[in-house]
Every structure is written in structure tokens, then in C-alpha cells.
Amino acid sequence: MTRNQKILLAAxxxxxxxxxxxxxxxxxxxxxxxxxxxxxxxxxxxxxxxxLDKFKNDPSQTSVKAKTKSKTKxxxxxxxxxxxxNLLSNFNIMPKIKAGSIIGAILVLCVVVIIxxxxxxxxxxxxxxxxxxxxxVLEKELPEGLHLxxxxxxxxxxxxxxxxxxxxxxxxxxxxxxxxxxIEALTSDGQKVNVDVTVQYRISQEDxxxxxQKIGLDYKDKxxxxxxxxxxxxxxxxxESKSLFDIEPxxxxxxxxxxxxxxxxxxxxLLLESLLLRNIQFSASYINAIEEKQIAEQRIQKAEYQKQxxxxxxxxxxxxAQAEAESIRLKGETLRQNPQVIQxxxxxxxxxxxDWGIMPDNIVPLIDLKGLxxx
Numbered sequence: 548m549t550r551n552q553k554i555l556l557a558a559x560x561x562x563x564x565x566x567x568x569x570x571x572x573x574x575x576x577x578x579x580x581x582x583x584x585x586x587x588x589x590x591x592x593x594x595x596x597x598x599l600d601k602f603k604n605d606p607s608q609t610s611v612k613a614k615t616k617s618k619t620k621x622x623x624x625x626x627x628x629x630x631x632x633n634l635l636s637n638f639n640i641m642p643k644i645k646a647g648s649i650i651g652a653i654l655v656l657c658v659v660v661i662i663x664x665x666x667x668x669x670x671x672x673x674x675x676x677x678x679x680x681x682x683x684v685l686e687k688e689l690p691e692g693l694h695l696x697x698x699x700x701x702x703x704x705x706x707x708x709x710x711x712x713x714x715x716x717x718x719x720x721x722x723x724x725x726x727x728x729x730i731e732a733l734t735s736d737g738q739k740v741n742v743d744v745t746v747q748y749r750i751s752q753e754d755x756x757x758x759x760q761k762i763g764l765d766y767k768d769k770x771x772x773x774x775x776x777x778x779x780x781x782x783x784x785x786x787e788s789k790s791l792f793d794i795e796p797x798x799x800x801x802x803x804x805x806x807x808x809x810x811x812x813x814x815x816x817l818l819l820e821s822l823l824l825r826n827i828q829f830s831a832s833y834i835n836a837i838e839e840k841q842i843a844e845q846r847i848q849k850a851e852y853q854k855q856x857x858x859x860x861x862x863x864x865x866x867x868a869q870a871e872a873e874s875i876r877l878k879g880e881t882l883r884q885n886p887q888v889i890q891x892x893x894x895x896x897x898x899x900x901x902d903w904g905i906m907p908d909n910i911v912p913l914i915d916l917k918g919l920x921x922x
Contacts, residue, residue: 558655559662665698672709674752676759678702684760688752704764706755710820713771714745717828723767729828732780738788738833742779743825746771746808754816762815770815775822778807791827800824 667689669675675689679701689703696703716722717729729741748771750758762769782803783791790796801824809819 558659661698665695667694667696667703668692669694669705673705673707674755675703675705676756678704684756686756688755690752704759706750706759706764708750708752708755710747710749712745712747713767713775714743714825715772715775716743716825717741718743723772730776730779732783734786734788734791735784736787739830740783740788740791741828742783743828744775744779744804745823745825746775747820747823748812749818749820751816751818757816766815766817770812770817774808774811778804778811782807788829788833797824797827 667675667677669689669691671691673691675694677685677687677689677696679685679697681700714722715724715728715730717727719726722728729743732740732742734740758766782800785803786796786800791800801822804824805819805822808822812819
């Protein structure tokens with residue numbers, strides 16, 4: 548194997564291993580090479596014309612010309628050979644490059660371009676959809692890795708099959724579109740709400756050709772976005788505004804949205820992974836009305852509580868009064884049955900240290916306090 552063949556083989560191996568790099572390299576330098584070749588050809592042509600004029604007008608060459616013409620017609624052909632030899636030897640303007648080498652370089656360049664165009668490299672999580680100029684879009688997609696195609700007759704389009712997200716949010720920089728991109732919808736009672744939502748979806752590897760042929764690469768704008776907005780507005784109209792404040796109705800609404808959207812995406816060969824209901828925002832006037840209503844309800848509840856507390860306090864006092872009256876009644880009966888208890892309590896209140904006392908004659912002249920205490 549010659550040195551040139553080794554170089555060519557090494558170049559082919561590098562092209563197979565790094566096709567994207569060589570495609571980029573050729574796309575950058577090929578226009579420069581073509582421009583340089585055209586420029587060199589135009590300059591050479593101009594220089595040759597000038598040299599030819601100089602050769603014709605040069606006195607030293609005129610004699611050669613005359614001598615040549617004086618010879619036979621058979622030798623007239625030597626004039627062109629003589630002119631070319633003088634042009635190359637005397638002026639030394641043409642590079643000493645063989646025509647075969649130039650043709651070989653051009654052929655090598657053409658082979659490299661053909662090889663590069665015949666390779667398809669699909670990155671991880673992607674597939675290549677092949678368009679054939681004779682048969683159209685081929686049904687069979689090319690999976691991850693390096694593949695071959697017919698150079699210049701078939702073109703490859705790389706499509707992403709990984710999980711993708713599309714967000715519509717009221718926040719300026721969160722959604723796919725810069726600015727307020729929330730979905731406006733009306734509830735069943737006529738209240739306007741703004742819904743923030745994120746859709747997670749992907750393209751099936753087996754359906755990439757169908758999507759490319761029937762929908763195109765702008766399936767986000769044609770399918771993903773409009774279908775989400777339509778489904779959310781349809782589901783929100785089935786709920787009252789106050790019910791969307793609670794967790795359970797929100798979860799139910801989100802599930803309805805996801806189920807409806809799965810059916811619509813499946814009809815277009817798109818797979819919905821999940822729908823995330825991020826936020827439901829009500830108008831400021833509606834929020835203020837809700838707050839005022841809640842404040843009024845709290846005041847009513849407070850007044851009702853105070854009323855209940857007053858009734859309970861009243862009942863408590865009645866019970867206490869009844870208990871006190873019953874206590875007094877029982878004490879009266881006890882005193883009537885035991886009159887000496889009154890004398891004992893009277894003496895106890897006079898002084899706790901008195902052991903005896905003198906009372907009027909008509910009652911009790913002398914009371915044995917210790918005896919009473921003992922009893």
C-alpha cells in the first residue's frame with residue numbers, strides 16, 4: 548500500500564468516525580477552495596493572454612517566427628510547441644503540477660463529500676426520518692447510532708423522542724412564550740380565571756415518520772398548544788368558581804383535563820405523559836369579594852358564639868341560684884330541728900377562743916361550748 552493510499556484510508560476512517568465534524572469542515576472550507584480555484588484560473592488566463600501578446604510583439608521572437616514560417620508546412624506545427632515551451636521556460640508562470648494529480652485530488656474530494664452525505668448519525672434519544680426523492684417519507688425510522696443512506700438522493704431529519712415539556716404560565720419568563728401566557732377560562736358561574744399548566748409529552752419512535760409527514764416539525768404550535776388551551780377551557784366551564792378553591796375539586800378537574808388531552812394527542816400520534824395544573828388565579832375583585840364574605844361570616848360566627856356563651860352563662864347562674872335556694876331551704880329545716888346550732892354559730896362568730904358564755908335568763912343562762920363542739 549502506497550503512502551497516498553494510506554492517507555486516503557485514514558481519511559475515510561476518520562470521516563466514518565466523525566461525520567459531523569467533517570461535514571462542518573467541508574461546509575466551511577469548500578466555498579473558500581472553490582473561490583480560490585476560480586480566482587487562480589482567472590488570474591492565470593489573464594496572465595497567459597498578456598504573455599501571448601508580449602510574445603507576438605517581441606522582436607526577438609519575431610525572427611524565430613519568421614524562420615519557422617520559412618520552413619515546410621509540416622514543421623509549422625512546431626510553432627505551437629515552440630510557443631508553449633517558451634511560455635513555460637522563459638516566463639515560468641505555470642506551476643509544475645501534473646494534470647493527473649489535480650484530477651485525483653478532485654476525485655478524492657468528491658468521494659469524501661459523497662461518503663459524508665451518505666452517513667446519518669442519530670444522537671441518543673433521537674431518531675432519523677428519511678425522505679427519499681422517489682418514494683417520499685419512508686415509514687421505517689433509523690434509531691440511535693450511525694447509519695447509511697443514498698447520498699444526495701435521500702435526506703435525513705433528526706427528531707427528538709425524549710420527554711418534552713410545554714408550559715403556559717402567567718409568570719413572564721416561565722413559559723414557552725415570553726410574557727403572560729396563562730390560559731383564560733370562564734367558570735360555570737361566569738367568573739374569569741387564569742390557569743397555569745405544564746404538559747409533559749413525547750414522540751413515539753414508531754410514529755416519528757407519521758408526525759413528520761402529516762404534521763411537521765412545528766407540532767408544538769399546531770397540536771400541543773391549541774389542544775391544551777381548548778381542553779382546559781372546556782373542563783373549567785363545568786365547575787363553579789368557589790369549588791376550585793378546594794383541593795379535591797382541583798384534583799378532579801386536573802384528572803379530567805389529562806384524560807381528555809390524552810385522547811386528542813393519541814389521535815395525532817403524540818403521547819401525553821402527564822398534565823400538571825400549576826395554579827388557578829382569580830380576578831382581584833372576586834378575591835376581595837370572597838375576603839369580605841369570609842369576614843362577614845366570621846363576624847356572624849363570633850356573634851353566634853357570644854350568644855351561645857351568654858345563654859350558657861345564664862343557665863349557669865340559674866342553676867347556681869337554684870342550688871343556693873335549695874341549700875338555704877335545707878339549712879332552715881336543719882335549724883328548725885336543731886335550735887342549738889344557731890347558738891353555737893353565734894358564739895363561734897363572737898370569738899373562736901371563748902369556751903363558755905352567759906346568755907339572757909329566758910334563753911340559756913350558761914352554754915357548755917366545749918360540750919357542743921364535742922357533740
